[in-house]
Amino acid sequence: MDIDALAGCLASSACLVTQTTSGLIIGMLLFLVAVGLTLIFGVLKVVNFSHGAFYMFGAYFAMTTYQLTGSFALAMLAGAAGTAVLGLIFERVFMSRVYGADVLMQLLICYAFVLIFDDVVRIIWGPEFKSMGMPSAFQVMPLFIAGGVVPPYYLLLIGVALVAAVVLGIGLSRSRIGKVIRAAAQNPGMVSALGINTGLIYGGVFALGGMLAGLAGALAAPVRSLTPGMGFSVLIESFIVTVIGGMGSILGALIGALLLGLIRSFGSLGFPLFTEGLMYLFMVIVLVSKPTGLFGKEAA
Amino acid sequence: MKRTRTPGISRRSTLALMGAGAMTFAAPWVARAKAKTIKIGMPTILSGRVAQLGTSSRNAVMLEVEKVNAAGGLAGRQIEMVIRDSKGQPQEAARVARELVNTDGCELLLDGEASSGSFAVHEVARDLGVLCIHTCSEASSLTADPKQHIPNAFRCVRQGIHDSIVGGSYAASIAKAKGLKKWATCSPDYAYGRDTTGEFTLYLKRFAPDVEIISESWPKLFQPDYTEVVTKILQAKPQALYSCLWGGDLTSYIDQANIYAMFSQMEVFAVNMADYTALTVVKNLPKGIHSGNRYIKTFPTTPENAAWGDAYRAKYNEYPTNWSWQNATAVMFLAEAAKKANSADGKKIAEVLKGLTIKCPFGADGTVTMRGDDHTLVGYAIGWGTTIPQEPYVPEVKAGDWKTIFELEAEWKKSKGYT
Numbered sequence: 029m030d031i032d033a034l035a036g037c038l039a040s041s042a043c044l045v046t047q048t049t050s051g052l053i054i055g056m057l058l059f060l061v062a063v064g065l066t067l068i069f070g071v072l073k074v075v076n077f078s079h080g081a082f083y084m085f086g087a088y089f090a091m092t093t094y095q096l097t098g099s100f101a102l103a104m105l106a107g108a109a110g111t112a113v114l115g116l117i118f119e120r121v122f123m124s125r126v127y128g129a130d131v132l133m134q135l136l137i138c139y140a141f142v143l144i145f146d147d148v149v150r151i152i153w154g155p156e157f158k159s160m161g162m163p164s165a166f167q168v169m170p171l172f173i174a175g176g177v178v179p180p181y182y183l184l185l186i187g188v189a190l191v192a193a194v195v196l197g198i199g200l201s202r203s204r205i206g207k208v209i210r211a212a213a214q215n216p217g218m219v220s221a222l223g224i225n226t227g228l229i230y231g232g233v234f235a236l237g238g239m240l241a242g243l244a245g246a247l248a249a250p251v252r253s254l255t256p257g258m259g260f261s262v263l264i265e266s267f268i269v270t271v272i273g274g275m276g277s278i279l280g281a282l283i284g285a286l287l288l289g290l291i292r293s294f295g296s297l298g299f300p301l302f303t304e305g306l307m308y309l310f311m312v313i314v315l316v317s318k319p320t321g322l323f324g325k326e327a328a
Numbered sequence: 329m330k331r332t333r334t335p336g337i338s339r340r341s342t343l344a345l346m347g348a349g350a351m352t353f354a355a356p357w358v359a360r361a362k363a364k365t366i367k368i369g370m371p372t373i374l375s376g377r378v379a380q381l382g383t384s385s386r387n388a389v390m391l392e393v394e395k396v397n398a399a400g401g402l403a404g405r406q407i408e409m410v411i412r413d414s415k416g417q418p419q420e421a422a423r424v425a426r427e428l429v430n431t432d433g434c435e436l437l438l439d440g441e442a443s444s445g446s447f448a449v450h451e452v453a454r455d456l457g458v459l460c461i462h463t464c465s466e467a468s469s470l471t472a473d474p475k476q477h478i479p480n481a482f483r484c485v486r487q488g489i490h491d492s493i494v495g496g497s498y499a500a501s502i503a504k505a506k507g508l509k510k511w512a513t514c515s516p517d518y519a520y521g522r523d524t525t526g527e528f529t530l531y532l533k534r535f536a537p538d539v540e541i542i543s544e545s546w547p548k549l550f551q552p553d554y555t556e557v558v559t560k561i562l563q564a565k566p567q568a569l570y571s572c573l574w575g576g577d578l579t580s581y582i583d584q585a586n587i588y589a590m591f592s593q594m595e596v597f598a599v600n601m602a603d604y605t606a607l608t609v610v611k612n613l614p615k616g617i618h619s620g621n622r623y624i625k626t627f628p629t630t631p632e633n634a635a636w637g638d639a640y641r642a643k644y645n646e647y648p649t650n651w652s653w654q655n656a657t658a659v660m661f662l663a664e665a666a667k668k669a670n671s672a673d674g675k676k677i678a679e680v681l682k683g684l685t686i687k688c689p690f691g692a693d694g695t696v697t698m699r700g701d702d703h704t705l706v707g708y709a710i711g712w713g714t715t716i717p718q719e720p721y722v723p724e725v726k727a728g729d730w731k732t733i734f735e736l737e738a739e740w741k742k743s744k745g746y747t
């Protein structure tokens with residue numbers, strides 16, 4: 029425990045800027061993965077344990093596209109679009125057959141696909157780790173804001189995630205499709221009776237969830253080593269975010285992810301040997317005081 | 329037309345008799361052929377973030393086994409490698425090792441595990457009494473701590489304490505020359521990371537007493553994101569950083585530290601950088617990182633080492649790694665020991681291995697020795713230098729002196745109560 033270091037940081041504007049930005053980066057990436065997870069659970073009532081694989085595929089799709097085209101924008105697009113298509117296929121061919129089935133069965137099927145997807149990546153891209161490398165446009169000196177260090181690439185990352193959060197929030201609350209999705213989550217039978225194709229909605233939500241995780245993977249690709257199985261640790265943290273925020277709540281995912289990011293960032297200064305533990309401790313405190321999570325709703 | 333059975337010996341009985349006869353006559357040859365093959369089990373990491381190192385271990389072993397088999401095998405017995413994936417998990421490494429011996433009938437083990445798994449395999453070797461050569465784990469305590477010692481286990485790997493003595497004195501000379509007094513460390517939180525960092529700082533401070541460690545970071549093994557670690561180090565404002573991160577963890581760390589321009593703000597000493605597995609994967613390799621040699625074909629600067637590196641690359645279309653040369657050396661030791669013992673029996677080979685010196689492309693003077701008292705490899709080429717972003721990657725390596733290593737290592741063992 030190094031309380032002096034933490035106190036010193038809180039008293040320094042430079043340290044506050046650096047550590048807060050660091051927390052936002054970690055949080056925003058987690059949010060992109062967790063929001064898909066929570067959206068799929070909220071609408072489809074499926075705990076998609078294979079969700080981390082979409083993060084992994086997003087990173088690999090982006091890397092390959094970047095290697096082929098040299099375009100960072102196309103790489104991001106490929107990461108997001110590729111995983112959206114993959115999500116749609118996965119939902120239509122496999123997951124749609126186990127809606128309403130026992131949760132254990134759903135989990136087993138998802139876990140089987142975690143292993144299958146890892147093997148697919150191993151076969152296509154090989155078992156060794158890969159690095160996409162930072163696009164030259166972002167190979168620049170970091171910005172110094174109030175003495176704190178902020179890399180331009182991370183500003184882009186935070187910006188993209190924020191835009192995704194705003195578009196998703198507005199889209200679900202204001203647009204017609206959003207209303208239909210929310211209605212399908214509340215009462216799928218009634219939506220179906222109104223002549224709306226619920227299969228299409230479910231497939232679309234799964235594709236959207238996959239796309240967000242894939243976008244997170246694509247954004248992470250320039251700064252993380254790519255390896256089969258890389259989605260698993262992200263999945264665990266995303267589950268913590270989802271549980272803290274409340275299963276099914278998008279706002280909860282955002283707040284949960286940001287809190288977790290800040291806990292990691294400042295925790296590494298004050299509790300260097302207990303940073304991971306802090307995360308779990310926070311989850312326990314939230315669940316004990318509010319079992320449905322910060323923004324979760326009680327079951328009717 | 330109805331067929332009638334003819335009396336006497338039926339066709340089926342004749343075939344059965346012929347088969348039995350053939351088995352009877354062939355049995356000695358079959359048995360002899362079986363006896364000629366010796367199975368060597370190898371648990372190693374073939375999936376996950378460090379799979380490249382496990383694969384390179386397997387490749388190097390197969391490269392050498394082909395040579396040994398072409399030359400007649402281990403005391404006349406052809407080697408059959410049985411290589412299994414442990415996924416880098418200690419419990420899986422132990423399970424696989426046990427299965428290789430008990431189910432697959434392996435008579436020897438090459439333990440291609442990182443330190444996280446090698447201690448588990450070591451306990452399996454202790455339990456089953458099978459000859460085991462550790463080929464990847466650098467944690468010093470594996471062979472230096474007498475409590476770990478068993479007569480049937482050897483370590484054919486560079487060792488953390490050796491690296492730390494050479495690295496510590498190298499780093500201290502630079503610290504003194506450049507006035508680097510404030511240091512930070514960032515190493516993986518497991519046996520190898522803790523041991524090696526402690527030993528490096530021990531010798532850094534010994535040779536440069538003014539040095540102070542102002543920040544320590546211990547990210548977990550295979551951690552995907554190092555952002556909070558990078559910013560923590562930047563906050564501490566050290567003049568120099570030591571890290572023993574390796575493989576995919578090291579490349580992730582470099583990629584993430586790069587965009588904070590960390591490498592322009594401090595001198596970085598990353599002991600595992602000078603290995604092709606990291607050098608060729610990092611896209612924007614910073615210039616001037618200090619590193620110990622892992623595997624580079626230009627150190628030791630001998631035709632034998634360069635030829636071995638080229639042969640490996642020609643066969644597998646990739647560069648060898650630090651784990652490659654260690655695994656290759658283990659097979660070389662096995663072949664030489666079996667020749668001397670005139671037997672492939674594990675116990676006899678173990679007796680010969682103690683103190684055995686062999687010719688080796690990776691030796692500081694062209695030879696390496698399996699030291700008798702602690703069953704560990706000594707005499708391999710060891711040195712430190714700075715990186716450049718293209719071949720030869722580390723153009724000048726300052727070689728460590730084994731006389732000094734032996735003296736300081738003996739002192740260190742005494743201080744730990746090992747002798």
